[in-house]
Amino acid sequence: MIVISRMAMPLLACLLLGLPAFAQGSGDPAERLTYLTEEFRPLNYTENGKPAGLAVALLKALWQEMGVPEQPIHVMPWPRIYRSGQLDPNIVIFSMYRTEEREKFFKWVGPIVGGRLALFALRSRHLAVRSLQDMSGRRVASLRDIAAATKVLGAGFPLTYASRAEHALQLLESGRVDALALDEFRFRQTVAAVGFPPDAFEAVLIMSEDSLYYAFSPDTDDALVARFQRALDAIVQRPIYRNLINFYIN
Known part of the structure; x- marks a missing residue:
């Protein structure tokens, strides 16, 4: 008889449902988040089999600023992403319009761009x-x-x-x-x-x-959200941000 450990159950459920498995066991809470995006040029899209775009490049800069290694980014259809962000813990969705209708359902880091x-x-x-x-x-x-x-x-x-x-x-x-x-x-x-x-x-x-943001699931710790926002605020003041805007948008 095969015995499935209690720790293996979340990973098994993710595999069976076809959902990304949440990161386990890292000491940095930023590495325990699941990052979800869609095909939405020029902000986020797949190029040569890998995520690319303004929001992807900016997110990688945020990780670097925070001392976090690059994390997996899962590209999925938007309706599935949107439901995951409201129902599942430790989710980051990008790029999402921060509108009055959505304000209370997520925690926000941004803006990425208007x-x-x-x-x-x-x-x-x-x-x-x-x-x-x-x-x-x-x-x-x-x-x-x-x-x-x-x-x-x-x-x-x-x-x-x-x-x-x-x-x-x-x-x-x-x-x-x-x-x-x-x-x-x-x-x-x-x-x-x-x-x-x-x-x-x-x-x-x-x-x-409305501007586009990184939207965090509502259970995300406020201190972690604030840490991402501080990193973004720092990057926006540097030439790298304007260079990314010029490359992807202008």
């Missing part, structure tokens, strides 16, 4: 939108659990969900929806990836201007 949540439409439609209330009776597409979708749902409007940003953009381009709720980073990258002409679209409404 961003905007918007409604995009075909320029040829000449869609006049001064507020979300002007979208009454119109169809809006988005992705599950992203900040832009939460803004639209919070205003009381239903959404057409797409599995990927490319699919959502195709819904917009084909006229099956009237507008697309996304952040500007994701929208620009998706237009480029699909190959549509950028000037065919326009942002008809900026819903909010």
Whole structure:
């Protein structure tokens, strides 16, 4: 008979469920965190099989500043990441928009960079939108659990969900929806990836201007969160931060 030790049970559960195993046994609490990210250019994405992007490079600089060796970064679909951050202990999610709707569900370190949540439409439609209330009776597409979708749902409007940003953009381009709720980073990258002409679209409404952060699960020790924030504050004052912004964003 095979006997599974009590210490092995969390690792076995992670393997069976296909989830990343939480680090065990390190003396530094930063090494007991599980770091989760998604495909979201130019902040975090996979390149040559490894995580890359502004937020990834900045996180590595934070570890170096804190004297922490580089940790594994797990790239997963966003809805799965978002649920993990709210339900599981010792999780760090990036990059996440810090919005009013999400504020109380996480502890935050940032900002990484500023961003905007918007409604995009075909320029040829000449869609006049001064507020979300002007979208009454119109169809809006988005992705599950992203900040832009939460803004639209919070205003009381239903959404057409797409599995990927490319699919959502195709819904917009084909006229099956009237507008697309996304952040500007994701929208620009998706237009480029699909190959549509950028000037065919326009942002008809900026819903909010929110910065992107590292979001820690709510159980994370406040002292550890403050340690990450001090490291980030120090790095932002150095040329390395501006160099990263210029390389990945500008």
